Amino acid sequence: MKVITNIQDLQASIQQVKNSGSSIGFVPTMGYLHEGHLTLAEEAGKNNDTVVMSIFVNPLQFGPNEDFDRYPRDVERDAELARNVGVDILFIPEVVDMYDGKQSVTLSVIERVEVLCGRKREGHFDGVVTVLTKLFHLIQPTRAYFGLKDAQQIAVVEGLVRDYFFPVEIVRVPTVREEDGLAKSSRNVYLSKEERREAPSLYQSLIEAKNRIDAGERDPDSIISMISMNVQENTSGKIDYVEAYSFPELAELSRLQGEIIIALAVQFQQARLIDNIIISVEPEEDSNV
């Protein structure tokens, strides 16, 4: 595995890979790797000749009150994990190189963003699409891998790629979970022991929602109320949101139908957890016919 920190070195390596006709699977990360990231890399390895992973804690996607400075970093451990999982090129650029001097052109996300986490994280997805545009151009991936845990990110990235015809296939990879259902996340380390015991309720509530939809429920408000009550009863966390939308358009629904996402965010003492399920819902039978 090559570890590259310099942009010119990366461009030279990528050019070599492209010239050889190899496909490139790309896994963008902010480091502090967990099984979720490693699953993305494994998926990338299955369908591509070369796997490139980036580690870059992107300041532009953190808000003024968010955890850029205390976002966990452990590059040596990350490098070992990446090597073990078959990453060929590990790209760890410097902030000053990725944002070199005065930027003259900005990217803004204007759809799929005023919902879920985007509503409360002004500018977050602008930062995401900005850094991904840079990384896509530097790495020129055949396929890029994103976890469905951050489903809004996938929705936004699919919008970016669609709007601008990026020559890359976005691969949606299912959320990796602990045995008790808790979605893996770098932020789980901030949970207290008690909170860690409570946290699986988030996913359990989503599964219960799916069961009720399977049984015929089509009213979004009823599903959202059930989840909210469930989380309130079973955790000490404070609900940021529980919402349901079409996916990946993230448009509001009067009835649950088609490809939908049900997503939630819960603030614990030191960690804000998110989770979601994406399900395909049959249209309801019209009882009047």
Place this chain on the structure above:
Amino acid sequence: MKVITNIQDLQASIQQVKNSGSSIGFVPTMGYLHEGHLTLAEEAGKNNDTVVMSIFVNPLQFGPNEDFDRYPRDVERDAELARNVGVDILFIPEVVDMYDGKQSVTLSVIERVEVLCGRKREGHFDGVVTVLTKLFHLIQPTRAYFGLKDAQQIAVVEGLVRDYFFPVEIVRVPTVREEDGLAKSSRNVYLSKEERREAPSLYQSLIEAKNRIDAGERDPDSIISMISMNVQENTSGKIDYVEAYSFPELAELSRLQGEIIIALAVQFQQARLIDNIIISVEPEEDSNV
């Protein structure tokens, strides 16, 4: 020469070219080709295995009072000219395909834009970088060719490519001129006979500016006044601007020094003409030393 109007067909053709390892020279145009465009295509042919030209009158870069509807179009003639000059793929997409549905991510130019034509054409360069980002992704050129006649466009595009690490080399091609010095342009057809006789004064004024700078003049205001008077005396056109900046940063200068652009725009009855020179100016000797 292949003429392609469908985006999927283009993507398939480009993939074929890329797989063969060929380099791609790209010439984006709005059609109604003149020698300026053909020179770009010839330059592209000299250094690339495959030449792709696009013809797309991009609605997003026209303002509400600009000439989108009456921008001249003649695709059959263009195709013949393109074929004769060695274009391999002529891409003529539809507006509805290039702007398919609701765009979720927008591009905005925030530097190099509040000067020259950009100041009076709000949103124009947003439209330019938007369509070029799409075209760069669709065509994946090794090199893209732009005429120095629209020098601000080159400055903005170089900013775009630099900010986002587009894997493309921007090639600046000198302005093609009529024998009397008038810069070639699709809009020249709108000049009256009298205006056409006057129009070479624009370039002559710029050459006179260069001569004075060569002779030691370093005061921007003095140069700009000279050009303005010269154009006013020798044409019936109305000056939009005469300006001097560093290039390609387009930053203001208190003294003329380094790479600079001197640019002007003059409104005639039915045509607005632009021209510029880019010159390298020696630092002035300090007479006090």
